[in-house]
Amino acid sequence: MKxxxxxxxxxxxxxxxIRYDGRxxxxxxxxxxxLGILQNADGSAYIxxxxxxxxxxxxxxxxxxxxxxxxxxxxxxxxxxxxxxxSVEERKxxxxxxxxxxxxxxxREALEPAIFAExxxxxxxxxxxxxxxxxxxxxxxGINAASLALADAGIPMLDLVSSIAVGKVEGQLVLDVMDKxxxxxxxxxxxxMLPSKDMVTLLQMDGSLTHEEFIKSLELAKKGxxxxxxMQKAALEEHFKVSTNNSEEx
Amino acid sequence: MARVIPVVKRRQIAELAETGQRMDGRSLTDYRExxxxxxxxxxxxxxxxxxxxxxxxxxxVKYEIGDPFPDTPNDGVLSVSAEFVPIASPDFxxxxxNENAIELARVVDRGLRESKILDTxxxxxxxxxxxxxxxxxxxxxxxxxxLIDAAALAALSALLTSTMPKAVVEGDEIKILDEKxxxxxxxxxxxxxxxxIGDKLFVDPTLEEEEVMDCRLSVNFTEDGKICAMQKGEAxxxxxxxxxxxxxxxxxxxxxxxxxxxxxxxxxx
Numbered sequence: 304m305k306x307x308x309x310x311x312x313x314x315x316x317x318x319x320x321i322r323y324d325g326r327x328x329x330x331x332x333x334x335x336x337x338l339g340i341l342q343n344a345d346g347s348a349y350i351x352x353x354x355x356x357x358x359x360x361x362x363x364x365x366x367x368x369x370x371x372x373x374x375x376x377x378x379x380x381x382x383x384x385x386x387x388x389x390s391v392e393e394r395k396x397x398x399x400x401x402x403x404x405x406x407x408x409x410x411r412e413a414l415e416p417a418i419f420a421e422x423x424x425x426x427x428x429x430x431x432x433x434x435x436x437x438x439x440x441x442x443x444x445g446i447n448a449a450s451l452a453l454a455d456a457g458i459p460m461l462d463l464v465s466s467i468a469v470g471k472v473e474g475q476l477v478l479d480v481m482d483k484x485x486x487x488x489x490x491x492x493x494x495x496m497l498p499s500k501d502m503v504t505l506l507q508m509d510g511s512l513t514h515e516e517f518i519k520s521l522e523l524a525k526k527g528x529x530x531x532x533x534m535q536k537a538a539l540e541e542h543f544k545v546s547t548n549n550s551e552e553x
Numbered sequence: 554m555a556r557v558i559p560v561v562k563r564r565q566i567a568e569l570a571e572t573g574q575r576m577d578g579r580s581l582t583d584y585r586e587x588x589x590x591x592x593x594x595x596x597x598x599x600x601x602x603x604x605x606x607x608x609x610x611x612x613x614v615k616y617e618i619g620d621p622f623p624d625t626p627n628d629g630v631l632s633v634s635a636e637f638v639p640i641a642s643p644d645f646x647x648x649x650x651n652e653n654a655i656e657l658a659r660v661v662d663r664g665l666r667e668s669k670i671l672d673t674x675x676x677x678x679x680x681x682x683x684x685x686x687x688x689x690x691x692x693x694x695x696x697x698x699x700l701i702d703a704a705a706l707a708a709l710s711a712l713l714t715s716t717m718p719k720a721v722v723e724g725d726e727i728k729i730l731d732e733k734x735x736x737x738x739x740x741x742x743x744x745x746x747x748x749x750i751g752d753k754l755f756v757d758p759t760l761e762e763e764e765v766m767d768c769r770l771s772v773n774f775t776e777d778g779k780i781c782a783m784q785k786g787e788a789x790x791x792x793x794x795x796x797x798x799x800x801x802x803x804x805x806x807x808x809x810x811x812x813x814x815x816x817x818x819x820x821x822x
Contacts (some may be wrong), residue, residue: 390753401655402659405656407652408652409786414789503792506770506796507783509663509667509782510667510782511667511777512780514780514804517780518797
């Protein structure tokens with residue numbers, strides 16, 4: 304959260320609009336999705352968003368414990384966002400920080416509108432997000448992976464949830480904020496949405512944006528989410544195509 | 554959270570909103586009555602209560618000398634915490650802050666921090682070793698809805714009216730003097746929260762409205778009208794159009810809300 308001014312002189316955006324890592328302003332980092340990579344979880348997914356690496360796992364719907372948490376009309380959804388001690392420059396204590404507790408809450412709230420929780424009353428669904436390496440936009444990457452893990456677990460959903468962060472760096476709006484841009488830039492705005500439904504389920508911002516910049520940021524986020532959505536769908540298709548082939552062989 | 558959603562009440566609130574009205578007689582864009590009192594706790598370096606309808610929040614500021622963060626060795630520290638003490642609601646339990654208290658504290662923290670209200674570069678005593686820490690503690694006294702705006706107003710008012718002790722560095726020792734000095738403050742950020750119920754947006758939701766809302770959006774503005782922080786909360790969704798409308802309404806209300814806030818005393822020190 305701390306904005307640290309770097310002593311380096313290299314600009315974050317060059318005069319011809321190329322970013323620190325060689326990307327264009329509205330370009331995502333390389334994205335890699337993998338589904339079903341954990342054996343015990345009911346659903347799982349892995350995402351790489353540049354150097355951000357995250358595993359998501361879903362357990363449930365399963366018997367609720369403790370029982371008094373049970374909701375008579377729907378499934379209780381819980382989520383836990385957690386960073387591995389080695390995921391950042393300086394070792395992070397594995398105990399949940401205030402930041403992780405808040406992110407767990409907003410991530411759950413970003414995913415919940417997509418889930419048909421009313422189909423599973425008196426049960427619970429656990430969504431676990433483990434950040435293995437953090438290089439900015441971890442909540443967005445976590446949501447993208449968790450949404451695929453939910454699909455992998457066969458949870459009925461209204462749509463996938465796609466997420467991306469828009470930032471302001473040296474006065475210009477950029478898509479998919481990496482750690483350096485977040486720390487040294489002027490604003491960071493993570494957004495999550497159900498792309499086919501005009502439903503925004505996560506919206507946070509810190510920094511400084513004029514009203515016009517905010518409207519443009521929303522548009523840029525919409526484009527970024529559409530890009531992510533296409534890749535999520537491709538990953539799903541690829542995964543279930545392979546699964547079908549395997550079952551035919553068996 | 555385990556409360557059964559009063560379906561009937563939600564319908565009643567939504568139907569009334571169709572004609573632009575609310576259960577307590579306000580329009581959709583009105584705040585409840587606001588009263589801010591400052592200097593209520595003499596032992597704090599700054600304090601304020603904010604009454605917002607039935608909601609009551611107390612905020613206290615304490616300045617202490619402590620260690621800087623390793624990544625900002627020459628800057629003072631601003632730290633915001635919130636306690637949902639059990640006197641404030643039958644739903645609050647004693648114990649460490651839960652996710653709601655943590656979210657509230659972090660939303661208020663971001664609003665203050667991102668506005669750059671506190672010039673932390675002026676709070677350094679011994680570079681890399683000792684700095685001033687501004688502890689802002691939020692105490693919820695009565696939960697009547699919209700804790701975020703009330704807490705942000707109380708915290709801001711406490712900061713704006715706070716003074717800090719003077720300290721001198723003598724060799725390896727830091728002496729705190731009896732003299733006071735002004736706090737290097739630069740802005741007056743204000744937060745406006747809207748609840749979404751159906752397709753209507755409600756400024757300054759009551760507890761009753763919050764219990765049936767889909768979600769809320771809090772927008773924080775600096776005095777020059779720029780957005781410096783935002784938070785969508787609760788498990789609902791908003792359309793792009795609703796978000797734009799909410800931010801526009803919030804901007805207008807933020808300017809109005811600021812008239813309740815103590816003035817900013819500029820320091821040149």
